Amino acid sequence: MRVLMSGGGTAGHVYPALTVAGRLAEEHDEVEFVGTPNGLESRLVPEAGVAFRSLQAAGFNRSRPWTLLTSTVLILVSAVRAWRWMGERRPDVVVGFGGYVSIPVGLAAVARGVPLVLLEQNSVPGLANRILSRWARSVGVTYEESAPLLRHPERVVLVGNPVRAAVLASTRAAGRHALGIDSEARLLLVFGGSRGARHINTALVGIRDRLMALDDLVVVQVTGPAEFESVGDLLNAAGGNADGRWRIVDYCEDMGGAIAASDVVLARAGATSIAEITALGAPAVLVPYPYATEDHQTRNAATMVLHGAARLVPDAELDGDLLGDELLALLEDASSRATMSAASKALGRPDAARRVVALCREAALRPENPRELSDSA
DSSP states (O other): OEEEEEOOSSHHHHHHHHHHHHHHHHTTOEEEEEEOSSSTHHHHHHHTTOEEEEOOOOOOOTTSTTHHHHHHHHHHHHHHHHHHHHHHHOOSEEEEOSSTTHHHHHHHHHHHTOOEEEEEOSSSOOHHHHHHTTTOSEEEESSGGGGGGSSOGGGEEEOOOOOOHHHHTOOHHHHHHHHTOOTTSEEEEEEOSTTOOHHHHHHHHHTHHHHHTSTTEEEEEEOOGGGHHHHHHHHHHHTOOTTTTEEEESOOSOHHHHHHHOSEEEEOOOHHHHHHHHHHTOOEEEOOOTTSGGGHHHHHHHHHHHTTSEEEOOGGGTTSSHHHHHHHHHHTOHHHHHHHHHHHHHHOOTTHHHHHHHHHHHHHHOOOOGGGTSOOO
């Protein structure tokens, strides 16, 4: 099977795509990825050994209305380019993972009569998937509540968000060995996504004394490269690293190992973070990013809370007592952590990549033209 993938803009779109690409490669399928020339995908995809093509795409800025016209023209020009590529490459299926670049690729697939499959990672579908869902053979989702927000809910399939094999293979023992942390210590892991989270970083340091009062607690704080030095300065001003029990790093290469090693995770509520947390069953305190499109991180986190898999601290309340109260309540209660861990793992979908590949094969084998799938509206 020849598969053309598209997506980009954030790691949340790229990493699930690469996970599926890896699964397809294991099954001896041919994969090519289309992304923007300057996005994160332009580096990550070639590094993963996946063939990469670049295509221009951009969104529009609501504060500058004229960008709606320029972005539309750019997408249409790119759709024509993608249509030509598909005539040469003749993919059996096109898979969109979100991001503006998937719009021209998806439109070209429709024009060529190539089956289109989409994957939506968040509880609130992004613009690209809302547009393209009109013609998609199927849309794989992570959250059931996404279905009514897409054009054809009857074509929605709950598959989960694909998680990298290296993350799924992570264990508590191996993670703690890599970090050099004693098996009996309590570990709080803090991260804010691929670029860090300034407000979480500063608020956490603000409750240093409360946390370090637990004499067996180790904190591993992944600050993000841009915040590393400033967080180090704040920590020193707050009293220092407590003889090495508070560790700050700019980036964590083995995030799966760190999550598996932890007793509690403090993180934003992005789709990839939640997928990795639930795949490993880690108890979590989630702080949704307040400026995410349509506040989708709050809805992601709310689903976790509803199922007893996490606690939620609004970003606006980070500087009060709530953050420390929630973290300490979990860190001091092994029974609550065990219950939350089981609930978290129950939400995990470690077989999500296999499910997405199955959707691709099913779409490639069905004869309907995607243009005929659209309703008359």
